[in-house]
Amino acid sequence: MDVVLTPLGPAALRIEVPQSSDAAALAAALREARIDGISDVSGGESVVVVYLNSSMVQSESVQHSVTALLESTDRFECSPAGEQVVEIPVVYDGADLDAVAKHCALSVSDVIARHHAAQYRVAFCGFAPGFGYLTGGDQALAVPRRSRPRTSVPAGSVGLAGVYSGVYPSEGPGGWQIIGRTNSVLFDASLPEPSLLRPGTVVRFVS
Numbered sequence: 001m002d003v004v005l006t007p008l009g010p011a012a013l014r015i016e017v018p019q020s021s022d023a024a025a026l027a028a029a030l031r032e033a034r035i036d037g038i039s040d041v042s043g044g045e046s047v048v049v050v051y052l053n054s055s056m057v058q059s060e061s062v063q064h065s066v067t068a069l070l071e072s073t074d075r076f077e078c079s080p081a082g083e084q085v086v087e088i089p090v091v092y093d094g095a096d097l098d099a100v101a102k103h104c105a106l107s108v109s110d111v112i113a114r115h116h117a118a119q120y121r122v123a124f125c126g127f128a129p130g131f132g133y134l135t136g137g138d139q140a141l142a143v144p145r146r147s148r149p150r151t152s153v154p155a156g157s158v159g160l161a162g163v164y165s166g167v168y169p170s171e172g173p174g175g176w177q178i179i180g181r182t183n184s185v186l187f188d189a190s191l192p193e194p195s196l197l198r199p200g201t202v203v204r205f206v207s
Contacts, residue, residue: 003070005063013050013063015070023048024123024199026070033069037062043124043199045133085202088167090116090158092207094178096146100160103143112207114138115179120165120203125195130169130187132197137165149175156182158205165205167197 003026004016017023027043030050040051052062092112101108115137122132137160145161150173153159157168159176168174169186186196197203 096177
């Protein structure tokens with residue numbers, strides 16, 4: 001795997017990878033490897049950060065182990081959540097649905113059909129607790145974020161931004177193009193595993 005590894009001081013390593021699917025798969029591989037000295041691993045868009053103890057000697061040892069893991073394969077398989085599949089029921093009546101259809105030169109029914117026909121995977125999580133950036137959608141539905149973000153987007157809103165789909169886990173500001181809504185609970189802090197979606201989770205939207 002072609003990567004760029006950069007120390008982030010004595011307590012972390014930053015690994016740049018070619019694409020988001022590589023980041024999700026690499027983060028899972030690093031967790032499974034259980035390398036001594038690594039306290040946590042987090043994945044982002046084409047970036048993985050490895051957190052470790054502050055000892056410089058240990059930092060060099062961990063960096064050597066991570067490098068050895070990277071050199072052992074050309075590509076890691078992207079199955080970090082054990083192929084967990086989550087189905088999310090959606091009512092397609094979002095405020096931006098017509099605008100998305102117009103931007104994509106499609107009918108509203110075509111947008112809906114293309115959106116729920118795809119199989120998605122959570123590339124990484126961020127923005128808000130429980131918010132997963134979903135890849136694997138129809139490229140014909142790639143749309144820019146709104147030029148003027150909304151000050152409040154209801155929890156459960158299903159949106160598009162660039163090549164990603166996503167579901168707002170809680171009410172808050174946001175600039176994604178809203179095409180529908182769901183009653184699924186994306187984040188519940190009272191549960192042992194608060195987030196419904198984790199990196200690597202397979203997601204299907206059900207109309």
